Amino acid sequence: MPRGARLDAPGTLHHVMVRGTEGMAIVQDDEDREGFVGRLGMVVAATGTSMYAWALMSNHAHMLLRSGPSGLSTFMRKFLTGYASFYNRRHKRHGHLFQNRYKSIVCEEEPYFLRLVSYIHLNPLRAGLVRSMEELDGYRWSGHAVVLNRIRHDWQNREAVLGYFGKRESSAMQAYREFVATESGLGRQPELTGGGLIRSIGGWSEVKSLRKRSEKQFSDERILGSGEFVKEILKEAEDGVKERLPAVSLECEAQERLQRLCEEKGVAVKVMHAGSRTRQCSAIRRQLAEEFVEELGMSYAGAARILGISASGVNQILMRDRKKLQ
Incomplete structure (x- = not known):
């Protein structure tokens, strides 16, 4: 069965992945990276988007964000079009820079918010762009250093992340850092980016457990969350599409x-x-x-x-x- 329309209600938590067309690089040097991050911050501020986590790799990028009043599609169009124009002018090239469709996953906040923050911020370590947690702490091209106050980007909502770890900033930063270090031992965690039932209920072990108990669960590859959350989101989306x-x-x-x-x-x-x-x-x-x-x-x-x-x-x-x- 095909996937339905994108789930794009304003105020929704999304894990977004963008990738260069045919696997090509989307940044070649630090000037490109500055352009990418600068454009990201500008569009976040202009659209009222809340950005919680992000990581820029060589040929792709991850973001965890809450869409603003104009929704995810407007934010992504402004950001991707603007950066692609900058990149093409600078490198004297033409044509598409990004794959035509970015990948977005609607996320249930309570069980997944912190796991997604750490998963996204650990991308440079998993990919070998940094060799240790200590290097990641100061890495310029992800939001991890921003949460730790090593780098300042006012457009990133670090307070929302630290709020999960306490009211005092210093102790919250330490607890956050310890949490990410612990999560770094969990590997790739495909249930956070995979599809369908595996994603919706958190991995193959849970799927097998449900099958043994002969229980059914709502699932959708566009959604990361419990069966009830999936069911609720799909109903809201279906009603919205019928109206529009x-x-x-x-x-x-x-x-x-x-x-x-x-x-x-x-x-x-x-x-x-x-x-x-x-x-x-x-x-x-x-x-x-x-x-x-x-x-x-x-x-x-x-x-x-x-x-x-x-x-x-x-x-x-x-x-x-x-x-x-x-």
Whole structure:
């Protein structure tokens, strides 16, 4: 089954992952990194987004944030478009810098907030960009040093993180640091970024336990949380989509997006509908298959009719892109 539209209500806690197209680097040197972090801070402040944790790697980045009044999609569009323009101008290149669809997971706060903060801030250590917790404490390109007050970024909400560890800043920072050091021994923790039931209830051991007891659990690969949390979020999202996007307008919106992108790329829409396999047509399909299924919530068959391919062809496009993100 395809994923539905993105869950994007303002005030929602999201774990967001962005990756360079085809695995390419999104930063090459410290000037790029300064540009990335500077743009991130500017858009966080401008959109009323709360940023709790972040880590910039060579070809991808992680963020834990609470979306502002305009929602996640507006924040990400402003940030990614702005940084990509800066990067392309500086390196005299053209084309997409990021994969067309960032990955976002709606997170249940109570059991997962601190685990996600530590998971994200430990990325540089897991990847070998720093060799020890001591080096991580002063590492400039993640939010860990900000929480410890080693680096200052006023746009990062370090107070919310430290609030979990006490009222006195000094003791809270020490407790936070000890917590992250302990978490560093847990490895990659795929349940925090994996999919479906494994993510929603916290790993294979819990899945097996439920199966033994013949219990069922709501799950969705866009959501990290308990079954009840998943059920509640999906109901709210379904009600919102029904209000905003009737079924007829979904197809109209999809056709309009196809028309705009074909005009931009110099491709006739009838050529797409006829099933042309040229490189340009394939690139358009890759972009729009993601948008139609994951953003608009269309079925594979509905997207396939507009794109001039089979439903299995849409499935293959999405499967390839998801494998690249994992």
